[in-house]
Amino acid sequence: MRTTNDLRLGLLRQPGHVAFGPGQRAQLPSLVRRLGTSVLICTDERMAGSEVFADIVKALRGNGLTVSVFSAVEPELPRDNLLGLIEEFGGTDLDVVIGIGGGSCLDFAKIGAILLTRGGDVRDLYGEFQVPGPGLPVITVPTTGGTGAEVTCISVIHDPDLGMKVGVASPYLEAHAAVVDPELTLTCPRGLTAATGADALSHLIESFTARAKNPGTDDIEQHLYVGKNVLTDVYARHGLALLNTSLERLAEDLSDLGARSDTMLGALSAGMAINTTGTAGAHAIQSPIGALTHTAHGFGVGALLPYVMRYNLPAREPEFAEVADVLGVADPGQSRASRARAGIERVDAILAALDVPPDLRELGLKPEQFDTVAEQALRARRLTANNPRELTKGSVLEILERGYHGDRGWWGE
Known part of the structure; x- marks a missing residue:
């Protein structure tokens, strides 16, 4: 069966701010300052140990921002990984969440920002339009050229009890801003x-x-x-x-x-x-x-x-x-x-x-x-x-x- 767009519909969902190009990570301090003074960065262990990550943190702190780091994001985003985030940072006074890394890091930041704000179990959010409201504003910073997670309204989570990946899909997961800097992919193997x-x-x-x-x-x-x-x-x-x-x-x-x-x-x-x-x-x-x-x-x-x-x-x-x-x-x-x-x-x-x-x-x-x-x-x-x-x-x-x-x-x- 063939389907055609008989309505000539056009529809996009997208972040409010997208910065693209080599060196655009320099925009991060000004983007964060518009939203608050306390920022949590979610990333993985490899990225957290890199020189470029240290430079990003230094630039944020140099602009008077308080920076916390969760550096234990795991590949394929297992559900328990999010429980670790809530255990460490639940109740912390935060204004902004930044996700830096591959698709799992970005998905982690998007759903983590919801859970840090609204609490609850991520299992209650599986499916479409199950997120009851907005979370902390998120800035996504991809370090790979492929997933597109920096601009999507979905986080994909592996639930071992279900034995499969499941999606949390909601416009409330859309990032406030995406900073897409190709220089960050130069070390990608x-x-x-x-x-x-x-x-x-x-x-x-x-x-x-x-x-x-x-x-x-x-x-x-x-x-x-x-x-x-x-x-x-x-x-x-x-x-x-x-x-x-x-x-x-x-x-x-x-x-x-x-x-x-x-x-x-x-x-x-x-x-x-x-x-x-x-x-x-x-x-x-x-x-x-x-x-x-x-x-x-x-x-x-x-x-x-x-x-x-x-x-x-x-x-x-x-x-x-x-x-x-x-x-x-x-x-x-x-x-x-x-x-x-x-x-x-x-x-x-x-x-x-x-x-x-x-x-x-x-x-x-x-x-x-x-x-x-x-x-x-x-x-x-x-x-x-x-x-x-x-x-x-x-x-x-x-x-x-x-x-x-x-x-x-x-x-x-």
Whole structure:
């Protein structure tokens, strides 16, 4: 089934202030001073031990600000990690929360700011629009070019009791400001650079090909993800054009600041898009695969993307043909179907340049796990509902089968 944006709707949710560019971390003291005098920085142990972090703290304190640091943010954001934050800083007089780091650090700061203000258990906030009100103002400072978490209204948490990742999705999680400084990604190692780049690319493809839902006023008031629309498409096109060249340049030279900047702007564009469209099939299927194989999220969605794109192609041929135009591989003399396939193959090539695993076998997934993965993927309704072609247990199993064997034939042939 094909859905089109019949309303010509345009909708974005975004921070009130976004600073982008090399050196823009220098804006942090002035941004914090507008909000108060006491700031808590949430980050991980590696970032907290870096020279650039020490410089940021020094600049904040040099502007008369009181700075506290929580430096124990863990990858994949386990629920217990948030309990540690409340234990250490609950009841502390704070005005602002800064999240510095990768996606987990930013998600931690966003949901932590709510819990520090309103108390309670994060489990009560799982799902959409369950956050009852605003928390402390948050400033997000990403150090990787990929997740887009600096501008999104969601925090993804791993709940070990549920055995899966769950989302807290609410406009109240939107950052007050995002400071996006590509210089902070220069020390990002090759593997993490590739994984986050693949994640950003998957965000752009999934947002541009997402279901258009033609929401009414009540839908917009009750749901974060209201579908592909004319404004998210602007960001998706721009981000794809940037990543089309920047990711391969980074694969050749991690010190290329121009490529770092283009990648980070592409990732920011992707975050702006998915904040309204949501992600879709590749992300839904990756979550249980990641839990079983303990592989990086970006490599998981990157490994799945070629197969999910091929599954979705019958429902999104015009969009994939436009992807080919944006990526510079469309031959105007070809049919739309041929151009759409060329767009998908160009995405395949970018993923290959990043050394993303070409199949699910390389992630460590086993055939006897397919049934579990399919069942758990379909439980992620906030993601599967965005997929342009309906996902059933049978179709997910076929995606897994093709992905395991590296079968990149065209669906239905």
